[in-house]
Amino acid sequence: MKIQTILCAFLMLQGAAASAGPIEDQIKFRQSAYSFIGWNTNKIKTQLDNPDTLSKEEIVAAANAIAAAANSGLGALYGPGTDKGEGWKKSRLKSEFFEKPEEAKKAALQFNLEANEFAKVAATGDVGQIKAKFGKLTQSCKSCHDSFREKDVK
Amino acid sequence: MQDTTIKVWDLPLRLFHWLLVITVTISYLSVKTDWLDVDIHWYAGLSITFLVLFRLSWGIVGTHTARFTQFFPTPRKLLNYFKSSWQGVGHTPTGALSVIALLLLLAGMVATGVIASDDITLQGPLAKYADEALSDQMSELHSLLFNVLLGLIVLHVLAIVFYGLFKKDNLLKPMISGKKSVPLAASLTLPPIGKRLGWRLLFSVITAGALTWLLFSPQAHTFFYQPPPAPVVPASQHAW
Numbered sequence: 121m122k123i124q125t126i127l128c129a130f131l132m133l134q135g136a137a138a139s140a141g142p143i144e145d146q147i148k149f150r151q152s153a154y155s156f157i158g159w160n161t162n163k164i165k166t167q168l169d170n171p172d173t174l175s176k177e178e179i180v181a182a183a184n185a186i187a188a189a190a191n192s193g194l195g196a197l198y199g200p201g202t203d204k205g206e207g208w209k210k211s212r213l214k215s216e217f218f219e220k221p222e223e224a225k226k227a228a229l230q231f232n233l234e235a236n237e238f239a240k241v242a243a244t245g246d247v248g249q250i251k252a253k254f255g256k257l258t259q260s261c262k263s264c265h266d267s268f269r270e271k272d273v274k
Numbered sequence: 275m276q277d278t279t280i281k282v283w284d285l286p287l288r289l290f291h292w293l294l295v296i297t298v299t300i301s302y303l304s305v306k307t308d309w310l311d312v313d314i315h316w317y318a319g320l321s322i323t324f325l326v327l328f329r330l331s332w333g334i335v336g337t338h339t340a341r342f343t344q345f346f347p348t349p350r351k352l353l354n355y356f357k358s359s360w361q362g363v364g365h366t367p368t369g370a371l372s373v374i375a376l377l378l379l380l381a382g383m384v385a386t387g388v389i390a391s392d393d394i395t396l397q398g399p400l401a402k403y404a405d406e407a408l409s410d411q412m413s414e415l416h417s418l419l420f421n422v423l424l425g426l427i428v429l430h431v432l433a434i435v436f437y438g439l440f441k442k443d444n445l446l447k448p449m450i451s452g453k454k455s456v457p458l459a460a461s462l463t464l465p466p467i468g469k470r471l472g473w474r475l476l477f478s479v480i481t482a483g484a485l486t487w488l489l490f491s492p493q494a495h496t497f498f499y500q501p502p503p504a505p506v507v508p509a510s511q512h513a514w
Contacts, residue, residue: 161394261394
């Protein structure tokens with residue numbers, strides 16, 4: 121009887137840990153992925169802001185990194201319930217993300233499209249085109265942030 | 275009652291007003307639409323900062339109707355205005371309330387905007403010195419304040435339409451030409467414009483310019499803050 125109770129409690133704890141794990145992990149991977157994307161975005165901005173020292177190789181490397189992150193299937197990290205949890209820190213994902221799945225999908229696909237387009241343009245080395253497409257790429261970040269990302273989490 | 279045409283708004287004040295209309299519009303379009311690049315928001319913010327600081331300075335050393343002491347809406351003035359016994363030129367007491375509210379809100383937009391960040395490529399000039407939590411709060415407050423500002427702008431425009439239609443008082447024309455026909459008795463309540471107007475204008479422009487520069491220029495920040503040298507590995511040294 122006693123052993124059964126302990127065993128039962130143990131299994132319940134295991135279950136709780138298992139169900140908390142994936143949500144936490146999804147948010148962690150998500151936050152890491154976007155930090156990585158942010159790091160690469162800043163590298164590109166630094167290059168474009170300093171035309172005298174502009175390195176096209178640096179832009180290509182950063183563009184490919186962003187495209188790779190975008191193509192890695194980030195959608196898998198947006199499981200139900202991941203708007204509430206905590207990863208490295210509290211998630212900023214708004215619950216609207218799950219309430220308007222069509223809109224969310226559109227925003228996500230737009231980012232994927234722009235990330236891949238940007239990688240293509242970066243490879244050509246045409247700075248004017250790179251600037252224009254970089255604007256498109258960051259705009260796709262922004263439109264998703266405006267709809268689905270909390271500006272400030274308490 | 276005898277009327278007389280006087281210069282009610284001086285040229286710097288009118289320029290301030292219309293440049294503010296333009297820069298606030300550009301600022302709005304740059305973040306809310308795709309028509310203008312987000313980067314423009316930074317320069318729009320800089321321009322608005324300069325304009326607001328200029329107006330604050332011009333409110334102290336400017337001509338009669340521009341001065342805060344002249345139009346500050348005291349309870350007595352407001353009471354007289356509602357009893358229709360207020361007599362004056364320039365901002366009416368309720369108009370003055372709106373002017374002060376708009377200026378305070380714009381100052382609030384500047385104060386929050388310089389620390390705010392969109393976490394993509396747009397960063398207020400002081401954002402890098404603030405910790406993330408503060409910058410987040412300021413970003414949130416910046417967009418909240420904007421909604422209040424938008425409400426006040428709508429009210430401002432509606433009031434002008436209301437005065438034009440129902441009080442037969444065209445407020446738009448004097449803000450363009452500077453001239454307005456007012457009762458002679460009311461025009462006498464104005465203090466003199468004062469001397470050395472050119473110098474006072476120069477003072478306002480330089481003060482506003484210097485403060486804007488202090489806020490927005492990374493070079494200016496180095497006077498107050500020396501960042502610790504970042505241990506960045508130069509590109510030539512990292513092979514992977």
